[in-house]
Amino acid sequence: MKGFAMLGIGEVGWIEKDRPKVGIYDAIVKPIAVAPCTSDIHTVFEGALGEKKNIILGHEGVGEVVEVGSDVKDFKPGDRVVIPAITPDWRTMGSQRCLPQHANEMLDGWKFSNIKDGVFAEFFHVNDADMNLAHLPKEVSIEAGVMLSDMVTTGFHGAELADIRLGDTVVVIGIGPVGLMAIVGVKLRGAGRIIGIGSRPALIDAAKFYGVNEIVNYKDGPVDEQIMDLTKNKGVDRVIIAGGSPDIMKTAIKIVKPGGVVSNINYYGEGDIIPIPRLDWGSGMAHKKIVGGLTPGGRDRMERLLKLVQYNRVDPERLITHKLHGFEKVEDSLMLMKNKQKDLIKPIVYVD
Ligand code: NDP
Numbered sequence: 611m612k613g614f615a616m617l618g619i620g621e622v623g624w625i626e627k628d629r630p631k632v633g634i635y636d637a638i639v640k641p642i643a644v645a646p647c648t649s650d651i652h653t654v655f656e657g658a659l660g661e662k663k664n665i666i667l668g669h670e671g672v673g674e675v676v677e678v679g680s681d682v683k684d685f686k687p688g689d690r691v692v693i694p695a696i697t698p699d700w701r702t703m704g705s706q707r708c709l710p711q712h713a714n715e716m717l718d719g720w721k722f723s724n725i726k727d728g729v730f731a732e733f734f735h736v737n738d739a740d741m742n743l744a745h746l747p748k749e750v751s752i753e754a755g756v757m758l759s760d761m762v763t764t765g766f767h768g769a770e771l772a773d774i775r776l777g778d779t780v781v782v783i784g785i786g787p788v789g790l791m792a793i794v795g796v797k798l799r800g801a802g803r804i805i806g807i808g809s810r811p812a813l814i815d816a817a818k819f820y821g822v823n824e825i826v827n828y829k830d831g832p833v834d835e836q837i838m839d840l841t842k843n844k845g846v847d848r849v850i851i852a853g854g855s856p857d858i859m860k861t862a863i864k865i866v867k868p869g870g871v872v873s874n875i876n877y878y879g880e881g882d883i884i885p886i887p888r889l890d891w892g893s894g895m896a897h898k899k900i901v902g903g904l905t906p907g908g909r910d911r912m913e914r915l916l917k918l919v920q921y922n923r924v925d926p927e928r929l930i931t932h933k934l935h936g937f938e939k940v941e942d943s944l945m946l947m948k949n950k951q952k953d954l955i956k957p958i959v960y961v962d
Pocket residue numbers: 647648649650652760764783784785786787788789807808809810813828852853854855858874875876877878903904905950955
């Protein structure tokens with residue numbers, strides 16, 4: 611079968627591989643529609659996770675089941691499914707003990723395009739299908755399903771990690787597709803004032819659509835100064851980081867109030883150190899909490915997110931700005947994601 615792969619750091623291309631084999635709990639799925647992720651860009655072009663050779667890319671998609679293992683109960687060939695970007699090993703002690711995202715070792719719940727071949731392939735393997743796949747309900751579009759794979763769940767995780775309380779003032783740094791879904795997550799959890807940080811007009815329009823109250827353009831001057839002006843020097847209750855380089859942590863620590871939370875869902879592709887400014891962090895005594903994480907995955911999570919779409923709490927389709935047709939277009943979609951032209955939020959590729 612054919613797949614579009616990371617050949618090495620900075621290098622991508624089409625490769626041939628054997629069709630994956632199904633284990634007793636697993637499924638083989640063929641893609642219906644897929645999307646590239648900014649994480650693919652960090653992994654391939656910045657070498658964020660180190661050297662990887664000939665690994666098929668892609669971890670966001672909706673597909674059709676083509677084969678299931680003998681012990682799979684709830685899925686059968688022909689079923690339309692949402693593929694969560696994160697597909698943990700649920701049958702492990704690590705999953706019971708701590709976070710399924712890190713069941714055996716750090717980040718190993720992120721399998722596609724990280725530790726095994728991803729969804730930019732004619733066929734791909736899904737471990738523990740009953741625990742990791744979710745049926746796509748007829749009321750939910752393919753497009754929304756693809757955005758749920760990673761963008762919605764990750765943005766919402768930013769809001770979960772931030773532990774948003776009713777009436778909080780929240781800054782979302784970065785209003786790409788992940789930050790935009792963080793805005794929706796924050797709103798659903800009852801935030802009061804929501805301030806988004808970005809610059810591209812297409813993203814600013816989308817941020818307003820999704821419920822931001824104010825926008826700060828990081829190109830108009832230091833973000834910390836702009837936020838302090840807007841909040842009369844008080845700072846904010848919660849900060850979610852969904853964009854920027856490691857130095858963005860300095861801004862986040864500066865603008866969050868004592869007792870506040872900095873929730874990081876950004877994936878840093880460069881630099882060995884993420885800096886924490888000592889005085890702004892109260893020399894270690896300000897109760898400014900820093901948390902960061904990989905989005906949760908699996909079936910229950912995805913079924914909950916599907917309900918939010920089905921019952922009109924979130925409209926993820928607004929994220930899609932570019933629609934491409936044909937499997938071979940995954941290559942173009944990755945380049946769109948790399949170059950981030952002005953009007954791009956998220957591309958989708960229909961494998962027809
Ligand atoms: P985008 O690149 O589409 O958006 C990034 C946003 O950050 C844009 O709004 C951009 O502004 C803004 N930005 C860039 N530089 C700065 C800066 N210096 N100061 C303030 N804002 C800045 O990214 P995505 O939304 O696709 O993804 C966001 C992050 O989430 C990525 O790092 C991605 O890898 C990560 N991710 C993490 C996951 C997880 O499980 N934790 C899962 C999926 C993704 P502008 O308007 O100018 O473009």
